[in-house]
Amino acid sequence: MIKDIWFARLTLTALAALTPPDIEVKITDENVEPIDFEEDVDLVGVTGMVMHAPRAYEIAQRFRQRGIPVVMGGPHASSLPLEAKEHVDAVVIGEAENVWEGLIEDFNGGRLKPFYKADDYCSMKGIPPPRRDLLRREAYMTVNCVQTTRGCPHQCDFCHVTHFFGKTYRCRPVEEVIEEVKRLDGEFVVFIDDNIAGDRHYARELFTQLKPLKKKWASQASMTLTRDPELLKLAAESGCVSLFIGVESLSSENLKEVNKAFNRVPQFEEAMKAVHDHDIMILAGFIFGLDHDDEGVFERTLRFCERNQIELPTFFILTPLPGTALFQRMESEGRLLHKDWGQYNGATVVFKPRLMTEETLQRGFNWACKEGYSWNSIFKRVFHPQQRFFTRVVSNIAYRSIAQRTPEGYLPSLSRILQKMNDTIPLQNTRDLIQRVGEKITEKKLLIGQKAADTLKLYSIYNERLKTLFVRLEGSMDRKGAKELVKRLKGVLNMEIQKVILDFKDVGAFSSEAVALLSRKGLLQTEEGKLWIAVNPPGIRD
Ligand code: B12
Numbered sequence: 001m002i003k004d005i006w007f008a009r010l011t012l013t014a015l016a017a018l019t020p021p022d023i024e025v026k027i028t029d030e031n032v033e034p035i036d037f038e039e040d041v042d043l044v045g046v047t048g049m050v051m052h053a054p055r056a057y058e059i060a061q062r063f064r065q066r067g068i069p070v071v072m073g074g075p076h077a078s079s080l081p082l083e084a085k086e087h088v089d090a091v092v093i094g095e096a097e098n099v100w101e102g103l104i105e106d107f108n109g110g111r112l113k114p115f116y117k118a119d120d121y122c123s124m125k126g127i128p129p130p131r132r133d134l135l136r137r138e139a140y141m142t143v144n145c146v147q148t149t150r151g152c153p154h155q156c157d158f159c160h161v162t163h164f165f166g167k168t169y170r171c172r173p174v175e176e177v178i179e180e181v182k183r184l185d186g187e188f189v190v191f192i193d194d195n196i197a198g199d200r201h202y203a204r205e206l207f208t209q210l211k212p213l214k215k216k217w218a219s220q221a222s223m224t225l226t227r228d229p230e231l232l233k234l235a236a237e238s239g240c241v242s243l244f245i246g247v248e249s250l251s252s253e254n255l256k257e258v259n260k261a262f263n264r265v266p267q268f269e270e271a272m273k274a275v276h277d278h279d280i281m282i283l284a285g286f287i288f289g290l291d292h293d294d295e296g297v298f299e300r301t302l303r304f305c306e307r308n309q310i311e312l313p314t315f316f317i318l319t320p321l322p323g324t325a326l327f328q329r330m331e332s333e334g335r336l337l338h339k340d341w342g343q344y345n346g347a348t349v350v351f352k353p354r355l356m357t358e359e360t361l362q363r364g365f366n367w368a369c370k371e372g373y374s375w376n377s378i379f380k381r382v383f384h385p386q387q388r389f390f391t392r393v394v395s396n397i398a399y400r401s402i403a404q405r406t407p408e409g410y411l412p413s414l415s416r417i418l419q420k421m422n423d424t425i426p427l428q429n430t431r432d433l434i435q436r437v438g439e440k441i442t443e444k445k446l447l448i449g450q451k452a453a454d455t456l457k458l459y460s461i462y463n464e465r466l467k468t469l470f471v472r473l474e475g476s477m478d479r480k481g482a483k484e485l486v487k488r489l490k491g492v493l494n495m496e497i498q499k500v501i502l503d504f505k506d507v508g509a510f511s512s513e514a515v516a517l518l519s520r521k522g523l524l525q526t527e528e529g530k531l532w533i534a535v536n537p538p539g540i541r542d
């Protein structure tokens, strides 16, 4: 049987390990077993991410009805402690290491406080090994989950990690990690860090000391690791077999807007290749619905995954999690649809996207999940010469079984057209080009030096709400390029697009024939120094 739950979260096993040894602890992970609400217990602790909040409150209510006090901690309760407190007796805000023992003493003395928050982040030295013995081992692919660091040096607007851990990036002493890993059964370990290579020196030391243990491991890392050949090689030599990498978006504008510009789009293909060259499998995360995403994003992203043979693409719908900068922005812009936390699960639209409707985003996401794990797409992604072909196939089959539960989706009708509207047009004729300033250029070399180029690049983005296509042009335009542009525009104006705005600001040079053609078609106006024009139906003049 392929298990849905791949590995156990460390949360409750870590908490159990912090509990004084004379107290009996039982863990119930509702992902894999039902809760016994009649169980004879003195104190209940619940945890959960934002999407688990409604269920966590329900569980709390059931125990409190029996007079059993409930404590809640974890990402949701830490972001919204006042809300959580309405449902439980005490809330632990942030890490438990420095407060859990005190809380238990207070409980034993009958003076449980409403909130517990440590004055500082805990030391990573001497953290007791998690109580894996309390888990139903057979329910998980592995319980060998180990944490080596907490936090992340970056601060992406949509991510909860830096909000939770502050700007700290703390590392456990390498020898303690190694001791813990040595004691684990089996050869496979999951490092559940958010960014295992956030501190280069620490990662170097960790990987070096892992090498002799001959374990295989998986973890998460930011894209910066792909630009560090030495560290990547060391990771592979130390047993790294797969990495979850947050690629997030193929648009530099999107990445800049969410404070993730350290993901450099022009280097993505190279980055994926660098990881593959070390036989490391890639689980790549992509977010749909960012402010520069139009209807073309779903297909564009999936084709990128296929082209780069990304073994396990994972798609998420942008989700403003409470506590994040993204949440604040969306709330202040009035774009949150509701605060039904159960739907803040990364698979449901909970905000108003900028360039498409909620429905288009939801259906497009559903399409990408299903199509991404269609046999056709799996074949394109898994057949490559790197090692572990069998693992690639088996994990794709497992992901496919999850993806198939996604509701029906469809590829937005304009998707193909939008891809076409972004195809570069090569320059055919370099003679007779006139720079925008009016100077004639004859030398191609000069051309390139003068901001013109031997291609015409199109950056097209469609706003479904305004039914408007914005096309920014960059490079040089000869007659052939102008003709091709006219042809493509005629094609789009036949569709539901009502308006096209062309922006010629970045066209460094035009041929006189191109200017004549565009002017005749009513597409180019240069009056008042403006080099842009809006085209409205009935559209382009014949
Ligand atoms: C491993 C992991 C996963 C694994 C989970 C495996 C599993 N079987 O559940 C996988 C990869 C599957 C996963 C998936 C998802 N994850 Co995740 N995941 C993590 C990660 C990296 C580590 C979790 C962990 O074990 N931490 C180690 C323990 C020790 O820390 P902790 O849980 O925070 O617990 C400490 C305190 O919070 C506190 N505490 C916590 N609970 C309680 C309860 C009580 C009673 C008390 C007293 C204290 C307490 O005490 C602990 C010790 O200090 C965290 C990031 C992180 N660093 O925590 C993200 C994180 C939890 N995941 C997150 C998200 C969003 C998801 C997804 C929803 C992503 C998606 N859109 O699909 C899915 C949901 C999956 C699901 N169905 O539950 C977010 C949650 C944000 C939020 N505010 O809700 C986090 C914080 C990452 C992020 N980028 O923001 N995830």
Ligand code: SF4
Binding pocket: 152, 153, 154, 155, 156, 159, 160, 161, 162, 194, 195, 222, 246
């Ligand atoms: S790099 Fe990853 S873990 Fe770090 S802040 Fe950004 S999304 Fe979060």
